[in-house]
Amino acid sequence: MKKSGSGESRRERLRLLREAALHRKVLAKLPTGFEGRWTRRHWLHASLFASLGALVAAIVPGFTDAMQEHRPTSHTSMALALPQLALGRHHISDDNWQTVQLRPGQTLSEVFSELGIPYSQLERVMQHPKIKPALRRMRPGTELAFNLPRDGSVRAMTITIDDQPMELEFTGTALRERMIPQEVTTRTVVLSGNVGKSLFASARKVGLGRKQLAQLTDEMFKYDIDFDSDLDEDDRFSVVVDQTWKNGQLSDTGPVLAAAFTVDSKLKSAFRHVRDGKPGYYTAEGRPLQRAFIRMPIPYARLTSRFGARRHPVLGSMRMHKGVDYGASTGTPIMAAGDARVQFVGRKGGYGNTVILDHGRGYTTLYGHMSSFAKIRRGQRIAQGTVIGRVGSTGLATGPHLHYEFRVNGVHRNPLSMTMPPPQPLSGAALVAFKNETRRALDKIREVEDVIYYPGEDTQVAKTETKKPPRKG
Template sequence: MFSAWGGDVERRLRAEFAQRLVKARKGLAAFTIMAAAFGLGLGLAWNAGLFGGGAVAEAAETAAVRAEAARRAEHRAFTEAYLAHTAREMRVGSGETLAGLLSRAGASRSEANAAMASLTGVYDSRRLRPGQTVSLFFSDAQLTGLAFRSEPGASVTANRTTAGDFAAREVLMPLTFEIARIAAPVEGTLYSTAMAKGATDREIAALADAFSYDVDFQRDVQPGDNFELVFERYYDDEGNTVRTGDLLFVSLETRRGPRNFYSFMGPGDTRSDWYDADGKSARRFLMKTPINGARLSSGFGMRRHPILGYSRMHRGTDFAAPIGTPILAAGEGTIVRAGPFSSFGNYVRIRHANGYETAYAHMSRFARGIRAGTRVRQGQIIGYVGTTGRSTGPHLHYEVLRRGQQINPINLRVANGRNLTGRALELFEIERQRIDTLRQVRANEHAPQEAVLTPTRGGGQP
């Protein structure tokens, strides 16, 4: 059936085919998968003699020639069948099911049912979200296939088989590994900025953890402050982060100056920790921000609740945050009080070493097992932000007490954490240099963009 084709026709088809493939790749990579799977289907069809391969085989003398002829014929069969297809990209409407989308696209009820049935055990189509793109393929107004991105790094395709039903499978896209570096000024919150630049919850939580001892995230971090994250990242063909590996470096530059921390696991340690360039631990005796600070913004809740710093009248630090935000034990210790406490509402007080105590007020609820006498680790969740007691909006009221008197956490200068020495320090120096080299390499790659993006600090800030 292809013997009538001249060289010109084939060349034109090849060129057109290549062009359309390139276009499709640019739009939706899933399409490439679709075409590949479609090719497989045609391969089966070819073997079944559906495309009349016998005529080509007759002319072949040797096995090698036969194989080559078969390959070319299959390619033509694919090309012709491909060109006979029309592809449409549809977006899932609000409240629309996949069956609904197929019907809206003009698929018959039996086609839609067959396509849906093929997805059973491969993908739950209820996971499709409004706005998501689904590619549909038709031949002579008949649905022949569909493809969509099932999650970052994976696509699902369903194709009509030669038997007339549909077969579906999930295809994992090849992932690329890189050491990613994000360096940007804070816009809105640190959290939203880092997410927009390709970080995930993991990196942002780790950054907040590294700085929770030293930074009051609600008052110290302002729009325009700079942060940097260096982490291992795996991404798919569309540039979506599929998963992340180790976080290597975090940096935050506020009006109080820049602070850098390197991740390092010392000899004999079971997990890595944060150290400054001199090998001094980021950890302190008590945290300055005992909730996940990265989500806080300096302006959050400003209209409804004054964001108070420590003052002689106030004697505590307020963190305005959404109800339900986890509250962390600022340091290791024993709970001495957990329950309602007059105007403080739901209240927890922890006794630490050396006469220090911390208190947490207005909680919506306590974490499981939090009661007087319980030992807690630093960073353990003890309760959740609320607005119980005398409170004008959801916030955590946090107090640091020394010998029963509230003190300003800014004056808390208790060094804790381990400082690296000896062999551990030597190993740390090597790791620090490796990380700094990686940072430098990534910074140079992105230098022209950053020169434009980085605003000057200072002017316009309150």
């Protein structure tokens, strides 16, 4: 009994000693001053170990599943009717249009090369009967468009020929053409502005071109307005024209249909009218503005010698000067003084290169010392204002000028003093129709100027006369 008791007591002492030794090792690892309370550092270590444990549990596949019992699951399949997918060309397209503009000096061959289009396709385009002539007229800035799919081929191209867009489609070895429809609209508009410092600049600013301005100055108002001295900056003009628009872009402005100048608060108007198939300009009363003859058949010239006796500048003797001379630079255009038939074209003694025109009723005009002739021939009918040649100094001449003669039944007359009978005015039904058109045109001009200038009753540009009803009683 005694031995067993001593043995148990020995084992108890060894256990106590072992626990004491382990306790000292743990205490050695703990920081000094640890009294059984957790510091902030202890909590930080604990949270770090907890986070690492959670991360390992999430990463290791099947870690949590291994602790759970797997239960069988059931699956059900259902057949659903799906709609048919339309995979046609209109729904899935690989069109890739690229637009280029020709640079100065660039050729169509260079354009095809830069876009990577095979030369064989270029040959097909250049041999197309409608495209081939147009290629010679292409200028820098010409716009071309190409449909280049992602497979590196060319599907189509567009080009504009004579203001008409055309699409060329490459199909196999063929080249199919298709005209692209355009939306074309025509509008009658009134363009109005102040003369300002330059009539030309002001006209361009409101949308008039050189052609319309020439109609104003050379056909409509040249007999009533001296455009060098009569106009002030505050004077105004209004012009009625037809404008053509294609696909929303202004493409053309037609001839002047009507126009009005307000000069020193006085109205001067002119209207276009077609008479016997020939267009002309008339006053509001129906009288033609065009005179039978132009007194000065050359623009930008000065009178250097008058009609009458004088000493010839080349021969030095006193001779009758049977015409008038207009000094101008070589190459200045010379116009027909009136409607005529060409009687003579060629060389004529001291006159040099000469043109003679027969105006009918015994009236003829002669133009001498020309440097060159226009494309006219003997017997040809030409209209007033047609260019018949250009100023020169051929024949007996000391410098470039035009010698102009006017004859009546073969007798020389002074062109500067000749008074010609005016053309016949409109009458009858033609005059009634003309006045109706005139009234509508003036109304359009009045409406626009009322908006722009706010004229008062005494300065209103155009008024249509209305008869007052008679008083009753």
